Amino acid sequence: MKWPAMGYARVESLDELWQVLDAAGPEAQILAGGQSLLATLSFRLSEPSGLIDITRIAALRGVSVAGATLRIGSLTRHAELGRDPLVAAHAPILAEAAPLIAHPAIRNRGTIGGSLALADPAAELPACVVALDATIVVASRGGERRVPAADFFQGLFTTDLQPGEIITAVEVPVATPASRQTIVEVTRRSGDYAMAGLAAVLAMRADGTVDAARLVFFGVGSGAEIATGASAALIGAPLTRATIAAAQGALADDLDPPGDLHGGPELKRHLARVITARALDTFLASAEQAA
Amino acid sequence: MNEIVTPKSLGLSREDLPNSYIGRSVPRPNARKLVEGRATYTDDVTLPRLVHAAFLRSPHAHARIVSIDTAAALAVPGVVRVFTGADLAKVCDPWVAVLAHLKGMKSAPQYPLPLERATWQGEAVVAVVAETRAAAEDGVAALAVAFDALPAQVDMETALAPGAVVIHPELGDNLVFTRTAETGNVEAAIAGAHKVVEATFHTGRHTGVTLEPRSIIADYNRADGTLTVHHSTQAPHMMQNVFATQLRMAEGDVRVICKDVGGSYGIKVHVYPDEMAVACMSKIMGRPVKFIADRFEAFGSDIHARDHRIKGRLAVDAEGRFLAFDIDDLTGIGPYSVYPRTSAVEGNQVVNLCGGPYAFDNYRCTTTVVLQNKAPTSQYRAVGHPIATTVTEGLVDLAAEALGIDPVAIRRKNLIRDDAYPCTSPAGMKFEGLSHHASLDKLLEMVPVEKIRADQAEQRKRGVYRGLGFASFIELTNPSPFMYGIGGAKISAQDGCTVRMDPDGSLVALSGVTEQGQGTEAILAQIVAHGVGVPVSKVKVVTGDTQTTPYGGGTWACRGAGIGGEAALQSAIALKEQILEVAGAMLQAQAASLDIVMGEVVDKATGQVRMPLAELGRIVYYRGDTLPKDLARELVQTRHFITKEYPFAFTNGIQASWLEVDVETGMVKLLEHWCVEDCGRVINPMLVDEQVRGGIVQGIGGALYEHCIYNEDGQLLTTTLADYLVPMAAEMPDMHVGHVETPTKESLLGAKGAGEAGTAGAPAAIMNAINDALSPLGARVLAQPFTPDRILRALGTIA
Amino acid sequence: MNRRIDITLTVNGERVSRSVDTRLHLIDFLRTELGLTGAHTACEHGVCGACTVRLDGDPVRGCLVMAASLDGSVVETIEGLSDSGEIRDLQEAFVARNAAQCGYCTPGMLVTAADILTQAPNASREEIREHISGNYCRCTGYQAIVDAVEDVLKSRRKSEAA
Numbered sequence A: 001m002k003w004p005a006m007g008y009a010r011v012e013s014l015d016e017l018w019q020v021l022d023a024a025g026p027e028a029q030i031l032a033g034g035q036s037l038l039a040t041l042s043f044r045l046s047e048p049s050g051l052i053d054i055t056r057i058a059a060l061r062g063v064s065v066a067g068a069t070l071r072i073g074s075l076t077r078h079a080e081l082g083r084d085p086l087v088a089a090h091a092p093i094l095a096e097a098a099p100l101i102a103h104p105a106i107r108n109r110g111t112i113g114g115s116l117a118l119a120d121p122a123a124e125l126p127a128c129v130v131a132l133d134a135t136i137v138v139a140s141r142g143g144e145r146r147v148p149a150a151d152f153f154q155g156l157f158t159t160d161l162q163p164g165e166i167i168t169a170v171e172v173p174v175a176t177p178a179s180r181q182t183i184v185e186v187t188r189r190s191g192d193y194a195m196a197g198l199a200a201v202l203a204m205r206a207d208g209t210v211d212a213a214r215l216v217f218f219g220v221g222s223g224a225e226i227a228t229g230a231s232a233a234l235i236g237a238p239l240t241r242a243t244i245a246a247a248q249g250a251l252a253d254d255l256d257p258p259g260d261l262h263g264g265p266e267l268k269r270h271l272a273r274v275i276t277a278r279a280l281d282t283f284l285a286s287a288e289q290a291a
Numbered sequence B: 001m002n003e004i005v006t007p008k009s010l011g012l013s014r015e016d017l018p019n020s021y022i023g024r025s026v027p028r029p030n031a032r033k034l035v036e037g038r039a040t041y042t043d044d045v046t047l048p049r050l051v052h053a054a055f056l057r058s059p060h061a062h063a064r065i066v067s068i069d070t071a072a073a074l075a076v077p078g079v080v081r082v083f084t085g086a087d088l089a090k091v092c093d094p095w096v097a098v099l100a101h102l103k104g105m106k107s108a109p110q111y112p113l114p115l116e117r118a119t120w121q122g123e124a125v126v127a128v129v130a131e132t133r134a135a136a137e138d139g140v141a142a143l144a145v146a147f148d149a150l151p152a153q154v155d156m157e158t159a160l161a162p163g164a165v166v167i168h169p170e171l172g173d174n175l176v177f178t179r180t181a182e183t184g185n186v187e188a189a190i191a192g193a194h195k196v197v198e199a200t201f202h203t204g205r206h207t208g209v210t211l212e213p214r215s216i217i218a219d220y221n222r223a224d225g226t227l228t229v230h231h232s233t234q235a236p237h238m239m240q241n242v243f244a245t246q247l248r249m250a251e252g253d254v255r256v257i258c259k260d261v262g263g264s265y266g267i268k269v270h271v272y273p274d275e276m277a278v279a280c281m282s283k284i285m286g287r288p289v290k291f292i293a294d295r296f297e298a299f300g301s302d303i304h305a306r307d308h309r310i311k312g313r314l315a316v317d318a319e320g321r322f323l324a325f326d327i328d329d330l331t332g333i334g335p336y337s338v339y340p341r342t343s344a345v346e347g348n349q350v351v352n353l354c355g356g357p358y359a360f361d362n363y364r365c366t367t368t369v370v371l372q373n374k375a376p377t378s379q380y381r382a383v384g385h386p387i388a389t390t391v392t393e394g395l396v397d398l399a400a401e402a403l404g405i406d407p408v409a410i411r412r413k414n415l416i417r418d419d420a421y422p423c424t425s426p427a428g429m430k431f432e433g434l435s436h437h438a439s440l441d442k443l444l445e446m447v448p449v450e451k452i453r454a455d456q457a458e459q460r461k462r463g464v465y466r467g468l469g470f471a472s473f474i475e476l477t478n479p480s481p482f483m484y485g486i487g488g489a490k491i492s493a494q495d496g497c498t499v500r501m502d503p504d505g506s507l508v509a510l511s512g513v514t515e516q517g518q519g520t521e522a523i524l525a526q527i528v529a530h531g532v533g534v535p536v537s538k539v540k541v542v543t544g545d546t547q548t549t550p551y552g553g554g555t556w557a558c559r560g561a562g563i564g565g566e567a568a569l570q571s572a573i574a575l576k577e578q579i580l581e582v583a584g585a586m587l588q589a590q591a592a593s594l595d596i597v598m599g600e601v602v603d604k605a606t607g608q609v610r611m612p613l614a615e616l617g618r619i620v621y622y623r624g625d626t627l628p629k630d631l632a633r634e635l636v637q638t639r640h641f642i643t644k645e646y647p648f649a650f651t652n653g654i655q656a657s658w659l660e661v662d663v664e665t666g667m668v669k670l671l672e673h674w675c676v677e678d679c680g681r682v683i684n685p686m687l688v689d690e691q692v693r694g695g696i697v698q699g700i701g702g703a704l705y706e707h708c709i710y711n712e713d714g715q716l717l718t719t720t721l722a723d724y725l726v727p728m729a730a731e732m733p734d735m736h737v738g739h740v741e742t743p744t745k746e747s748l749l750g751a752k753g754a755g756e757a758g759t760a761g762a763p764a765a766i767m768n769a770i771n772d773a774l775s776p777l778g779a780r781v782l783a784q785p786f787t788p789d790r791i792l793r794a795l796g797t798i799a
Numbered sequence C: 001m002n003r004r005i006d007i008t009l010t011v012n013g014e015r016v017s018r019s020v021d022t023r024l025h026l027i028d029f030l031r032t033e034l035g036l037t038g039a040h041t042a043c044e045h046g047v048c049g050a051c052t053v054r055l056d057g058d059p060v061r062g063c064l065v066m067a068a069s070l071d072g073s074v075v076e077t078i079e080g081l082s083d084s085g086e087i088r089d090l091q092e093a094f095v096a097r098n099a100a101q102c103g104y105c106t107p108g109m110l111v112t113a114a115d116i117l118t119q120a121p122n123a124s125r126e127e128i129r130e131h132i133s134g135n136y137c138r139c140t141g142y143q144a145i146v147d148a149v150e151d152v153l154k155s156r157r158k159s160e161a162a
Helices: A014-024 A037-041 A078-083 A085-090 A092-100 A112-118 A124-131 A228-234 A241-254 A265-281 A286-290 B031-035 B085-089 B133-142 B186-191 B236-246 B273-285 B295-301 B345-353 B385-403 B407-414 B436-446 B449-461 B520-532 B560-587 B613-622 B685-705 B757-777 B788-794 C026-033 C078-084 C088-097 C106-119 C125-131 C143-161
Strands: A007-010 A028-031 A050-053 A063-066 A069-073 A135-140 A143-148 A166-173 A179-186 A196-204 A210-218 B051-057 B063-069 B079-083 B124-130 B144-149 B175-183 B195-203 B215-221 B226-231 B254-257 B289-292 B308-316 B322-332 B362-370 B465-477 B495-501 B507-511 B539-542 B594-597 B600-603 B609-612 B636-641 B649-662 B667-678 B734-739 C004-011 C014-021 C052-055 C058-061 C074-076
Touching: A007 A014, A014 A050, A028 A037, A063 A085, A069 A085, A078 A085, A078 A092, A078 A112, A085 A092, A092 A124, A092 A179, A092 A196, A112 A124, A112 A166, A124 A179, A124 A196, A124 A210, A179 A265, A196 A265, A210 A228, A210 A265, A228 A241, A241 A265, A265 B788, B031 C088, B031 C106, B051 B133, B051 B273, B051 B295, B063 B124, B079 B133, B079 B273, B085 B273, B124 B133, B124 B273, B175 B345, B186 B308, B186 B322, B186 B362, B195 B385, B215 B273, B226 B236, B226 B273, B236 B254, B236 B273, B273 B289, B308 B345, B308 B385, B322 B345, B322 B385, B345 B362, B345 B385, B345 B465, B385 B407, B385 B465, B385 B757, B407 B436, B407 B465, B436 B465, B436 B649, B436 B667, B436 B734, B449 B465, B465 B757, B495 B520, B495 B560, B507 B520, B507 B560, B520 B539, B520 B560, B560 B594, B560 B600, B560 B609, B560 B613, B560 B636, B600 B613, B609 B613, B649 B757, B667 B685, B667 B757, B685 B734, B685 B757, B685 C143, B757 B788, C014 C026, C026 C052, C052 C106, C058 C106, C078 C106, C088 C106, C088 C143, C106 C125, C106 C143, C125 C143
Parallel strands: A007 A050, A028 A050, B051 B289, B226 B254, B322 B362, B507 B539, B667 B734, C004 C074
Antiparallel strands: A063 A069, A069 A166, A135 A143, A135 A166, A179 A196, A196 A210, B051 B124, B063 B144, B079 B124, B175 B362, B195 B308, B215 B226, B215 B289, B308 B322, B465 B649, B495 B507, B495 B636, B594 B600, B600 B609, B649 B667, C004 C014, C052 C058, C052 C074
């Protein structure tokens, strides 16, 4: 279907954005990369009164490191995320996730801010930023506020973003020598939304002891799902096949997946267990990996 | 080989016979426009006063249309008119899709837009015409249509049960057609068998997903009473007849133009109510109306196919010889049989084709074709073949396993001998000449079976499950009128070609078969160049216009090369004779002593050039006064061709699939695929290989990915390309194609069809490979598509 | 907010100015406003890749770009890439390998494949397959396309080495 009739305005700065937002009213939406928003217009499921194009606001661009924080501008495109050396060095899971998002042409337009604001339950980046314990920087006419990623996502396509607010950046604690990060997903075809996916971020000592763990699933619930029990099962002991098995066991209480066209909840639970092992196996001491 | 001169038949090299093009991989002359974005698809055509149509489609699987309020829609800016079923019925007669030779077949009359009830979700109910497609859609959104939802008959298994919703009460029940073929004594053979294996298979309902959606522009000219239709279709002449008949016009007043087609695969050979509505609206409005289906409309209203449940039994003796196949097929076809091919042919093909590659005596197969409230099904690439091949080859592997025989060995033992032809199959199919054993031999040269088996054993020790699967198949091509014509359908089994020499010595060939991307125009150019004796670059091929091309059936059932190609060859030969007649008069030589090579008349014995064709053209067209008065000098010839000896030209082949099943996730990774097929004489090996590869991947789609999923209310859930999974590049294997050539003797050309072989055999080969991979784990899958969910269930991993 | 937007952009090297309806995506703009019918729509959901064109140097889904947002942009379509000769070798390889059958996906496929030539000149067959995995082709089964891209990568590497 063709897009519904709507208005369009492009803004060059945040100040201009606040003005246009005030004038446009609550039915207007923010347009960033548009790779999900514009597709949904063809479903005529949403009919915004207008789209406010923020893609030329320079302040929303760029990747930088300050102290122990990696700041990723919200307009950073998936393709840029995938090739940015700072991202690769300080938040390797994001560099690993980028090629999993759809296809090159989509990655050339889609932005991290847009993906987080949409909060698609099967999307990679929301799970990654939750696993990284990142902070979502949100701005409005009234100023800036910082929301822990885990609090930002509030369910199916729902976030803490209030009317008049946009995401300006994501702040990620930089990886340390103890960091272990990986993302694993099961898709029917390359680039498809995941049947089940896992963003795993651990802190491990040299002896293998896990000091911190955040296992965050996607595609198995209403959003980025922190597996609290499974994560806890890993903490305080060296990572072994036994602790991984314990984490897998804990998923029964952590996840309550809905069925979809691929299959029922049991399929999702099973795949979640499988990818838990596949993700964590990569962090096992090489001696145990070989075993 | 038939008597057609090729370098090989003469023991010559290609250089000795420069305009020998048959058997040569010539690039398609019409490919350049495709790669430069300069093709002309229907949506690329714009006309003065063009308006655009959009449809309100039923949100219910079954509903009474209570009322239609068009006022708000008509008030939408840009909306020109709104049409209901009653409006269009005034100018268009309904059609009923039955074939007389399918005894007892019944279906209900269908209108461009329904009059009283919608019978599937996605059926067009009201049309809005506007200045733009967007405005037409706005108009649709503003329509107020009241539906009274009715109980829907969704499940085909209960369509004939007491209490079923009878979709068309005037038909009495939901039975469209049933037929049983029976040969020998199946019960006795089964009773006396050493082993009987049995299984129930499902082939998932899927659809063609042409990348170019269905597209049509109808342009009725009130001044001269003509209807010109720009149509993305496989069968321009058939559609000309349909438009003329239903709209009560003379055939000569209807012209169907079909330039480039963005994929068809059988999807675009049917009469679609919304497209008929476009023709009606143009006739009423006296201006051109365009309709380009969007992807939602494509999934909900393009024909679907292959929604079958098949129970099968195979009885074998102690040596592994096949004694009897006993098959029961059930298919749900939606609420109407699709015009004019009908929706009973797919099931009928299952009856015709099961057990096809094998020699056995006892056969029983029943198909039962029922109505249901889902999108209509009909002929899609390889109609019925993948179903019959899945059942047959699945049972063969079960028998091999039951007897402890190697899958190759059991096929070798039972495939019809290559010297057994002509012969008739237990299902009644007449085979002129097939090459199952030669094809198997060729396949075994290509597939490193020993290496694969060694790797398989090694990998299993490491918990990696790989499988190798085989599937022999037959394919029905070059159909005679026995397929449709005898049933009363106005579907032409004959086809024609006109070949003309222009003054500069170049040739124009006008053909009734059409180009859908498979390379029809390329092979016709090759055949004509070969037949007349000119460089292929001197041949221009024209297809897809009922006003200029000889009457023909178009493209379906793999007939382009075999039927259209033979017509082209015969007219080329006739033109060559005529040219030589004229040349003889001009050169004062016997025509028989002359030949045409690379566009020049030469002395046959010495090869000496006597006259370029351009000079002959100049004389004939501009200085005819210098030629003998009574010399016939028509440098244009038309020939038509139809098969007469056999109802169909059967082809055969065998495929093999090598794959790996991830038994933790249920995902299947395709490693390699092979196909050997025998399509008779190969005109352009590259094009045949690419037809086979493309066909295999469509078969892979049905086997692993594609599924039109409905919920129990008859709502289609897979309505986008994100939900309906088509094969994409990353998951596809490299495919190796080999050939055996057994030309048909029905024609000089000897060509049979090649476009459906890949699709016919691939799903069965993949199923057998998956089951080979899973065999150490005691799991088996028989329902397509073989999804992770189904594989994990078979493994017992999930319940 | 306005429902018609004035834009000036460069399409295939030529500057064009139009007042566009905000309902137009880039492909409908190219097809209906400029008569550039080489790029096709086939799903309009950003899934199939038939609408892939080059925007500011990168392949994008044309159906997921608002025409109204294009002021100051640089768009290249199959027509422009053909006229400039930039991908002539790739087009010739597609013809030679019969990597186009119905041709409907082909312009989008070529724009995507051209990206491989510049971004990943050493791509393996698997990497070629991965890179084109968002472009649906129903006809070929993809192998001929992979072959054609591989041929061009090899010949370009060879001519660079020479």
